[in-house]
Amino acid sequence: MNNVNFVGQALKNLFSKPATLNYPFEKREFPEGTRGHVENDMDVCILCGLCQMKCPTGAITVDKKAQTWAIRPFSCIQCRCCVDNCPKKSLSMDKMYQEPGPEKTERVLDLSDKQKEVLAAQAKAAAEKAAAAKAAMEAKKKAEAAAAAGGAGNPS
Ligand code: SF4
């Protein structure tokens, strides 16, 4: 680069906006679609476990008994597979990246109280339906047995 070019470049830089940001006072806005970290809406999640099955790195743990959903952020490779396969669309990719840390942590989320009530009501309804179906089946079997017994004691 000759001197004239150098002076021109220096003047240009002097009057143009800096390419860098004044971090931490200014922070960069991540563009739409940035895969930062996985978030779960615990008002919507049904703890079906599909995300755990689909995660290629085993970063997610669903505990139906404890009614929790957990993720190990440092094991996540932001592939989005869990988000795309969640049947309730409760998972999403937040644009912010996971903060670095000295230890591999696990983030455990509890199901919301509202969702616990919804799932309990669904489980109760399913149990009642199953009990009713079982009772109907037993009644049908009894009726068939009675009909067979009646037919055997009444030879034509
Ligand atoms: S986040 Fe979605 S896929 Fe995972 S357990 Fe909840 S509802 Fe199922």
Ligand code: SF4
């Ligand atoms: S984004 Fe990929 S690696 Fe991360 S938790 Fe979801 S499925 Fe697992």
